[in-house]
Amino acid sequence: MAHDPEGDQTVPETTGTATVRATGVLRPHAEDAFADELAALRAADDRPRPPRWRLSPWAVATYLLGGALPDGTVITPKYVGPRRIVEVAVATLATDRALLLLGVPGTAKTWVSEHLAAAVSGDSTLLVQGTAGTPEEAVRYGWNYARLLTEGPSPDALVPGPVMRAMAEGLTARIEELTRIPADVQDTLITLLSEKTLPIPELGREVQAVRGFNLIATANDRDRGVNELSSALRRRFNTVVLPLPATAEAEVDIVSRRVEQLGRSLDLPAATDATDEIRRVVTVFRELRAGLTADGRTRLKSPSGTLSTAEAISVVTGGLALAAHFGDGVLRPGDVAAGVLGAVVRDPAADRTVWQEYLETVVRERDGWQDFYRACREVTQ
The missing domain is CATH 1.20.920 (Histone Acetyltransferase; Chain A)
Structure with missing residues (x-):
């Protein structure tokens, strides 16, 4: 990675086909770190794309699994594992069902979810990190309390959460460690995923998901018994189990x-x-x-x-x-x-x-x- 000796400017460095652009950033987002590969795939991708997808499902799978494009560009593998697992995950995102990546710790669940969001939406940052203290506002929306006190509930006082933004813009949201989130907060996802709508009762309105929206959640199967998913919520997901490397x-x-x-x-x-x-x-x-x-x-x-x-x-x-x-x-x-x-x-x-x-x-x-x-x-x- 090259540094500008006169300042903190970004100096792209090519390593294979991946270009890391954010020199001052310790860990660039996937869409930044692999911008050249994503651009090459978009240029070569002539297959049908679901609404608001940056790439076709075939190109998304190629981005994750690696391959060579007709112009000689080499796409580096982001995930080494059974191809069918990636194909099922990508196909799920092309439907109206959310995707749950399940596995033991260290099986690249977060890594895969980030790269899926980067390839599908070009934005992997619409993220909710699940913990025991994750509030309902993190999944739905919050308020600018200074404006709320002076103006009362209003669209300008509303602070959209990552999932709400993804719904409004037709992007892919991510929830990490879903089973770490308290059960009552998990349940806020049921209406969101089944009806594809997020009510805002304070404003007497709702946000309806536009085409292209979907959600990727990850869960650690070592956390069974912590905050189990209800059967109603689990039905809203298509579960893909990421295994440990076979060999x-x-x-x-x-x-x-x-x-x-x-x-x-x-x-x-x-x-x-x-x-x-x-x-x-x-x-x-x-x-x-x-x-x-x-x-x-x-x-x-x-x-x-x-x-x-x-x-x-x-x-x-x-x-x-x-x-x-x-x-x-x-x-x-x-x-x-x-x-x-x-x-x-x-x-x-x-x-x-x-x-x-x-x-x-x-x-x-x-x-x-x-x-x-x-x-x-x-x-x-």
Whole structure:
């Protein structure tokens, strides 16, 4: 990423076909980071588009899954997984049913929802972040209280929420962690999704969704029992389950791609060769996640954490920072050992025992893993 030495202006930098435009922004929105790819797809896309969609469903799927356009432009994969899952998700958004992306933590639910909104509407920022304290106003609308006190309820005092804006403009709204939102706030979505209208009783009016509007929600299936979706609300969604990567090679590919992107955005010097350590971290996470070694010979205890692909990306990125700033730029076992320990040992009592057993019964005996074993033993003491 290039910087303007005379100021804080944006200097586009091309990395493959993706152009990161917001130099001063730590994490550009998908529509900004991949603006060139989206523009190339729009130029080449001659297929029918639903109302107000920036791309056809085929082009949206190509944007997420990657591919090559007739002019030679390479579209980088944003999601590595079964093609049918992406096709079902995109087809859902082309109907009047909302989309619920469900999965364990770290299966790229937020990542996929952001890129879907960017490709469909060109705007991924109409977002409601679900928490235990998310109020009804975040889903519907709020008020400018200074104007409300002086003028009373009026259109000028109304502050539209992201979902309301999406309805009025025919865009795609996003709700993260839907099952974290209190049940009574969730229920405000029922009329909105079934009738495609948002009543504003204070003004005696309503906002009706224009064509092109839809909603993507994500939910963590580890949160079952927190704020379960009512059957009435669940019926308003088409649920797509995002699985963990099916194979170690697929997970290594995902981690490698995301680590490279994050390294560029953080201006980390490129590691000489990080593949071996990425594969090692992925192997550890997959084996502990499954409770079984890759060769199927040894049963293992699983720790309390999820050990997701997202956590593997975080561990490797942290290791690259260590290698770049305190080493010789080569990612080594000592650079990732502390990160692996932190990801595995979430419960200091139970998880530490699981980790020590894994070190002694698996890592210690594995050919070529002696440096990793010693590094992990050093940080585990």
